[in-house]
Amino acid sequence: MDPALGPVSISYEFKKETWTRTFVLSFQSLGVVYGRLSTAPLYVFGSIDPKDIESREEMHELFSFVFWTLTIIPLLKYAFIVMRADDDGEGGTFSLYSLLCRHVKVGLLPCNKNSGKIVHHEEESRKEKQESKARKAIEKHKSSHYLLLFLALLGACMMISDTVLTPAISVLSAAKGLGRSLGMITKKFFSSDKTKHHAAELLKKYVPTPVACAILVCLFTLQHYGTNKIGCMFAPIVIVWIFFMCGSGLYNIIHWDHEIIHAISPMYMLRFMKKINLRHWKLLSSVVLCIAGSEAMFADLGHFSKKSIKITFVCLIYPVLILTYAGQTAFISKNLGTDEVFHIRESIPNKALQHVFTVLSLFASAVGSQATITAGFSIINQCQALDCFPRVEVVHTSENVRGQVYVPDANWVFMALSLAVTIGFHDISPIGKATGLAITCGMLVTTSLMSLVIALYWEKSLLISACFLLFFGAIEAMYLSTSLLNFFRGAWCLTILSLLFMTIMVSWHYGTLKKYEFDIENKVSVEWLTDYSPGLGVSRVPGIGFIYSDVVTGIPAFFTHFITNLPAFHQVLIVVSFKSLPVPCIPQSQRYLVGRVGPKEYRVYRCIVRYGYRDNVRDTDDFEDHIISSIGEFIGREEYDLESMTSPEGKMMILDSPMEDGCALIAVTEESSSTGDIQTLSENGSRRNLLDSNASSEITHSPVKKKKVRFLLPPKSPTMRISVRQELQEIIDARESGTAYFLGHSHLSARKGSNFFKKFLITSYVFLDKNCREPPVALNIPHAALLEVGTVYTL
Structure with a gap:
């Protein structure tokens, strides 16, 4: 041991979380963490090409994938397993990597060189750990150290890239609805059918992009107020949004197709897999968007608490999402044949309510982007502190919650890149393909690191670790393959963004x-x-x-x-x-x-x-x-x-x-x-x-x-x-x-x-x-x- 450092016991101070504080944090998390998950219905089915759906049964089978994907990934994996591996209340891929660096000798960063000599952790970590073959192998081979660092950097790049893509697809999908509403209103002012159609098409084509850009500028400008104020500001919007979507979903299930409830059976997925082909496989790249925002549940832990995030998801967000997707599927399955039917706006039962929905979706889409923006700030803060990101100003926006941060320089870079993506594509389909690839890559990284945490930090058997990796990894690998099939249809954008951020991180670390x-x-x-x-x-x-x-x-x-x-x-x-x-x-x-x-x-x-x-x-x-x-x-x-x-x-x-x-x-x-x-x-x-x-x-x-x-x-x-x-x-x-x-x-x-x-x-x-x-x-x-x-x- 280095005599200049000496052993030091690091004891963490935990503040007892009261139910009142849990309720407040749960309320705020609606406006930050769950804005994206709750607005995913705007583009999940909307990113599907109507020509790829041939029958009502196929929609039921896709809903079965949506139901089980939401149940397995956000609910089972994140809410009940991954969030238990927080690093003193901090989440994200780098928190998992820091756990491994402290409990297994795999650190390559300059700040990790003496971490084993400086820090002695909580009581259970002070005990002599059994030197398993896996631990010895990982500590011995330098290549495994580089692999773990690469995984941590890759996961961070995916999260940061998602911070650029999510605001673009969320706001643009809502702005598309505004274009349709304006097109319908404009038809009343023209007598000629040809003129009506031409004016409506022009509005649907040219209005969404400028509107989306204006909303994006406003959204990123608000970030300096901090998580606390933004959460209180955005949470009421999300509450109105989820109850609106829940009511619409219930109506559609009852009015259009109550048999959609049967589609929660996994037999529907098996039917889909039996007749699988390239067309069907590409459809799953849209389904994976339903879990967009799940990674933010873990990455945003530093801004809230495990209890508040878990209670909000299990008791409110999860059931509302199931009802929303079921209702939308019921409407689509009974109205196949038109291109507009896949946009969620068309499933709103009343024309007047459709206009209300359009306005509400614009606000909700802006809120939906907040989860990844906040998670992006947390990831950059972790990367910078661990010498993997250039020195940028980090503003701590809360005196009570130390994990709530705002990074001004990164905020404006995110805004510029998000505007570039919105203007460059001006369509949600290619952005959705890139977003799906970012989601699956980030989740695979979390699954890989989490399996090592289970074996080396929690000291569970290798069988349990392998089962976790194979079960969740197989599902995410399936969705990854579907996203890669759409590489030239928009997913290539993620490659450019991830290469940009990876170059910054690797160069700075090197x-x-x-x-x-x-x-x-x-x-x-x-x-x-x-x-x-x-x-x-x-x-x-x-x-x-x-x-x-x-x-x-x-x-x-x-x-x-x-x-x-x-x-x-x-x-x-x-x-x-x-x-x-x-x-x-x-x-x-x-x-x-x-x-x-x-x-x-x-x-x-x-x-x-x-x-x-x-x-x-x-x-x-x-x-x-x-x-x-x-x-x-x-x-x-x-x-x-x-x-x-x-x-x-x-x-x-x-x-x-x-x-x-x-x-x-x-x-x-x-x-x-x-x-x-x-x-x-x-x-x-x-x-x-x-x-x-x-x-x-x-x-x-x-x-x-x-x-x-x-x-x-x-x-x-x-x-x-x-x-x-x-x-x-x-x-x-x-x-x-x-x-x-x-x-x-x-x-x-x-x-x-x-x-x-x-x-x-x-x-x-x-x-x-x-x-x-x-x-x-x-x-x-x-x-x-x-x-x-x-x-x-x-x-």
């Missing part, structure tokens, strides 16, 4: 990994700073110097480059490393690891700031105060820790509780001349209060005034040694003298003779790095105190 390996190989030992640097005539200047580095041992190469050219550094040096771990969140009390670098007299310290992919670290401005306070506590405790005195690199110490003997620094918060609260910054109590007071100050006061924190020595205590008091005083004096920040600015370039693939990845990484919207470290560093040291990395 560049980050190679840069990390270069830093590790070129770091210098502590002895270089303590023994060799005095020979260069290095002088110590007053103040504190913060050195930001990815390496957690030794001295980063860029700082030695700085000292060689400018032989001086501050009287107190603090080497700071931000480490993202493959866990959702790390408690504030266990976020800081502090240790000493070199002998005491050199006053060089190391602080590792750890965070999970749900932690909001970039919105905090007082990291410097926390770090200095943590170092003060470390100095006070070090005297009682003999191991830290003998370790050559210094023992990394976690400060999970405040010192009771008054040996730490005292922080004085100066807000104004009239107030000056004195607080001792500690990891479990008053330090958190300081964060809360900062947050409340920003909300209630305008303009915002940054608080200044000064440190004082504690009152004289008989337990505090003179050497400790002297070292703490030096820290205070250095802080008063000023602070400087050292940051390495790397320039990557490919070595001559490198192959095209390597050059392409490095070039892509350099382009992405230059255009990142966020700085490489979380602190808001003043430009006047920032010293960037440029280094060239030839890979």
Whole structure:
């Protein structure tokens, strides 16, 4: 185990979820999670070519596929099995991958390199796990590590691509209904039948696309309000929509074909399979759209809770969907012969209600896109925290639910791509083919990773894991094959989108990994700073110097480059490393690891700031105060820790509780001349209060005034040694003298003779790095105190 890191117990804090909170979250989930599943009837049968349906029996057989697909995939697989594998309330393919990285040694990401050394998990995870042959095989073969990372990236790409396609198909399908309604209204103003028909056709052809684009712009513009407000805003629309569709479905079943209830028998599917041919097989590519949005049930877990999502689906969404599809099938089966019959608008029993439906479907389709947009934000947040996506701004929109995020840059990219898809295709059929392929690929990835979680994390038998993989994988593979048959009818669009996002992720991961390996190989030992640097005539200047580095041992190469050219550094040096771990969140009390670098007299310290992919670290401005306070506590405790005195690199110490003997620094918060609260910054109590007071100050006061924190020595205590008091005083004096920040600015370039693939990845990484919207470290560093040291990395 790396002595600089040491074992740390990560304990998660679970808030008891009351039934009132569950009800509120269930209500909000209607407007976010289930908007897409509930609006899928707009395009499931609407994407079928009417010429492909030849008889009433075929519609009954297709409904049987819809019924059992909804029952097996969203209900059985996601609601009752997959959602049990959440990562501390976080879902999605990357949460499954992070579970495997922590419990099986398969991590390839830079943040995973020391995850096994840094994190010890919940009680059941601390127990010795049985070294099965499967576990040994996966840990031994490097190819399996790459395969798992590829699966995680592929699943993320499918989810992000779906975020582009779903708004396009949902809104465009509703806009098609508007075109039909306008066409019907226009006929009243013309006397000639030919003119009526021509005007109606023009409206149906040219109105939907501009209307859909306008709705898409409004939808993506609303995203900055956050999940909480959007959920409350959209949920009433979904409630009206599902009851409207439920009533229409019941009417159609009773009025048109009550025998449709018999089609829930699996015998109807067997009849379909017996006479299967290429035409029938392609029909299933439309059926799979009925489960569009199921993956979002799992990916959106961070925004809500398992209980709220499961209760809403089982008690409301699932039965409503069954009734809606049954009613639509009953209407179609009795009215075959016209092209319009497959659009759900035609199944509304009253012409006046059809116009109401048209308006309602426009709003509902916008809501239906919300599930994948929200899931896309969550996936990008996870990918970025695990070093698989470029640095973009992540806005945490809720103080109570840490998983609710908004990514502005991604939002506008999604909007641009969705508009391009809508304008480029202006038809729901090809977009539906691409969406179906994205759905099945994403679900297959989840099934594959989930089977490994069952065997390696839940430690169930390989037989159970294999049965899960074969049962659900076979169904999803069947739908995947039907989607691939329509590759040239629109599914090719997904290939372009997924290649775009995969290139971004792979390039960023490759560049980050190679840069990390270069830093590790070129770091210098502590002895270089303590023994060799005095020979260069290095002088110590007053103040504190913060050195930001990815390496957690030794001295980063860029700082030695700085000292060689400018032989001086501050009287107190603090080497700071931000480490993202493959866990959702790390408690504030266990976020800081502090240790000493070199002998005491050199006053060089190391602080590792750890965070999970749900932690909001970039919105905090007082990291410097926390770090200095943590170092003060470390100095006070070090005297009682003999191991830290003998370790050559210094023992990394976690400060999970405040010192009771008054040996730490005292922080004085100066807000104004009239107030000056004195607080001792500690990891479990008053330090958190300081964060809360900062947050409340920003909300209630305008303009915002940054608080200044000064440190004082504690009152004289008989337990505090003179050497400790002297070292703490030096820290205070250095802080008063000023602070400087050292940051390495790397320039990557490919070595001559490198192959095209390597050059392409490095070039892509350099382009992405230059255009990142966020700085490489979380602190808001003043430009006047920032010293960037440029280094060239030839890979």
